[in-house]
Amino acid sequence: MNFYCANHSFEKANFIIAGVPYDGTSSFRPGSRFAPNAIREASYGIESYSPYLNKDLRDIKICDMQDIPLSFGDKEFNLHIIESFSYKFLKGRKKLLSIGGEHLITYPIIKSVYKKYKDLTVLHIDAHSDLIDSYRGEKLSHASVMRRVAEIIGFENLYQLGIRSLNKSDKFLPFRDKNMCLFDFSKAEEYLEIIGDRPLYVSLDLDVLDPSIFCGTGTPEPGGVTYKELVNLLQLLQHSNIVGADVVELSPHYDNSGVSSVTAASAVRELLLAMDLRS
Ligand SMILES: [Mn+2]
Numbered sequence: 001m002n003f004y005c006a007n008h009s010f011e012k013a014n015f016i017i018a019g020v021p022y023d024g025t026s027s028f029r030p031g032s033r034f035a036p037n038a039i040r041e042a043s044y045g046i047e048s049y050s051p052y053l054n055k056d057l058r059d060i061k062i063c064d065m066q067d068i069p070l071s072f073g074d075k076e077f078n079l080h081i082i083e084s085f086s087y088k089f090l091k092g093r094k095k096l097l098s099i100g101g102e103h104l105i106t107y108p109i110i111k112s113v114y115k116k117y118k119d120l121t122v123l124h125i126d127a128h129s130d131l132i133d134s135y136r137g138e139k140l141s142h143a144s145v146m147r148r149v150a151e152i153i154g155f156e157n158l159y160q161l162g163i164r165s166l167n168k169s170d171k172f173l174p175f176r177d178k179n180m181c182l183f184d185f186s187k188a189e190e191y192l193e194i195i196g197d198r199p200l201y202v203s204l205d206l207d208v209l210d211p212s213i214f215c216g217t218g219t220p221e222p223g224g225v226t227y228k229e230l231v232n233l234l235q236l237l238q239h240s241n242i243v244g245a246d247v248v249e250l251s252p253h254y255d256n257s258g259v260s261s262v263t264a265a266s267a268v269r270e271l272l273l274a275m276d277l278r279s
Contacts (some may be wrong), residue, residue, distance in 0.1 A: 006064035008061040009063060010063050013063035014062075015060060015094070016062075017099050018064075018067070018089055018097075018099070019037070019063060019066060020099075020101040021034070021068075021070065022082070024106050025075070025138060025143075029251060031212060031251035031254065032100055033101060036100075037099065039265045046265055050269055052107065052231050055276065062272065065089060068085045069081070083109070086108065087115065097244070098244075098246040099203045099268065102218065103145045105246065105248060110152060111148050113201055114152055120157065120197065120198075121153070121159065122158050122201045123192075124159065125230075126207065127165050127204045127224055128207070129166035130144065131146050131150075131170045149203075152175075156179070158175070162224070163181065164223050164224070183223070184225060185225065188233055188236055199241055200240045201242070201244045201245065210222070213227060216250055216251055216255030216264075217249050217255070234274045238273070238276075247264060247271065250264040
């Protein structure tokens with residue numbers, strides 16, 4: 001199949017896919033800028049039908065806007081470009097699924113989504129808490145992205161799942177005793193019930209998966225979830241009012257087998273289909 005049957009025009013599409021090939025603050029191993037095209041290529045090898053959700057991507061209207069054109073070097077300028085493109089893609093009732101790139105891209109995207117949905121909640125699925133105030137002096141970094149997001153939407157509206165790499169002090173940040181689920185997704189149903197019908201943005205950092213099944217990533221962290229556990233979580237999400245999502249931190253060249261890219265493409269399929277029910 002082509003890239004998720006993303007062959008509808010922008011005007012007609014309900015779902016917009018955009019690649020965000022940015023990895024400027026990757027602190028350990030860069031390379032996630034190559035992810036959007038790796039996922040596009042891997043999508044040719046998978047079916048458009050999901051047996052998990054019993055839905056087919058051919059039945060929904062998707063437009064792939066290709067990659068947001070970014071410059072090199074100037075972080076602030078790139079974040080501005082990402083924010084303004086994202087805002088354009090959210091026209092009308094369109095839902096945006098962005099493909100990173102590193103996790104910092106979530107910050108300008110959520111800024112644009114928040115302009116539209118003031119009561120926005122965020123579900124952050126990741127091995128890392130990303131809550132550090134600044135990383136080596138950088139306030140805007142992939143390691144501090146959720147701290148910046150929480151400053152926009154409020155800490156009470158940020159729910160985190162699967163976290164297994166954090167600073168001890170993160171636990172004392174507002175609402176982290178309730179809204180941060182360590183190691184697994186055991187609090188997912190509880191969180192989704194509290195969120196209810198409010199607009200939900202889903203940020204999926206693929207390094208939440210165990211590196212033994214997903215080694216193509218910049219900051220691998222042992223002890224992660226299985227693909228089936230991730231799919232079970234995405235199944236739960238189909239009842240939520242998802243208004244936007246991103247899938248970040250695939251770094252395809254660290255996995256010579258190509259399996260990580262296929263895994264990412266499959267996760268994107270499930271996420272797109274989970275976003276569909278309420279549109
Ligand atoms: Mn991470």
